[in-house]
Amino acid sequence: MPYLIIEHLEDISDWLWLEYSHVAEWWGDRLVFTNVLPEERERLAKLGSVIGESVTRFPFDRSKMIVLDLQAEEELKPEDIEEDTIIVVGGILGDAIPRGRTREFITSKMERVKVRHIGKPQYSIDGASIVARLIADGRKLEEIDYEENPTIKLDEFSEITLHYAVPKLDERLLLTPGLIELQKRELGYTKADEERSDEELEAFFEGKGELG
Structure with missing residues (x-):
């Protein structure tokens, strides 16, 4: 099973906490939060691993990373994902009209990283993470309702x-x-x-x- 990184980019509101908690139910100990402030570490550690550094600054092999971005040209497929794959989701509460903030805050700052979309609709943080998990488990995007x-x-x-x-x-x-x-x-x-x-x-x- 791959890892899921949430690049934390919002204040922890009640709504955001509910979404993060839902992600934790689906990803368990494979969930990692990045870009976490010191005062947020203890709370987010209840749901997953916590790293203060932004994922955009990681020295890891970026060929193992896949950023989910609504503006990506290619869709996420099961064959894109291996056991050591790291899927990156923006911890962003979306707007009614998407503003491309994943591209602005994450994708544009990560050269040589794979970028994939999960369809035309805009999902919530937990919705996108669930779709990613279903695809990691072998479902094709068109099979997900x-x-x-x-x-x-x-x-x-x-x-x-x-x-x-x-x-x-x-x-x-x-x-x-x-x-x-x-x-x-x-x-x-x-x-x-x-x-x-x-x-x-x-x-x-x-x-x-x-x-x-």
């Missing part, structure tokens, strides 16, 4: 649209665990409101239909 910009109905009056793609496995959206609950808290939902919607959340995750 996803839903782009899914809208999640929270109740009769409220819904959120995620402005990125979410991978699917066996018809089930691999949504960031805890994300719906976080959005509800930010919208002022009470504990009773959350408990009342538990059955709807379960139905949603099982692909039975829309929330609400």
Whole structure:
């Protein structure tokens, strides 16, 4: 199994922590965070290995590295990945309209590195990491399903649209665990409101239909 590096480029918000935690569930002890500030080391070490240096400054053999970049010309394929491959993902919370920040902060600073995309959609950090894991496990990109910009109905009056793609496995959206609950808290939902919607959340995750 290859390694996955997340080049950490954001403050650790609640949303980012949920995404990082989800990545850790998929990559286990093969997950490495780079570009980590001293005050962030202890917290991120709960999820994976931590390196203060930026991946763009590593003295490693860059022929073993693959940067996932939406602007890359070639797609990531299972045959690109070997046991000692290092896949690099930008720890960037995306915008509704991609701004090419992976190219700006990572790819442009790493000569002789392989650069690959995982399709036209923009994924979240955990979504991209899951797709990379599925490809590392032998799936071709065209075999990986996803839903782009899914809208999640929270109740009769409220819904959120995620402005990125979410991978699917066996018809089930691999949504960031805890994300719906976080959005509800930010919208002022009470504990009773959350408990009342538990059955709807379960139905949603099982692909039975829309929330609400």
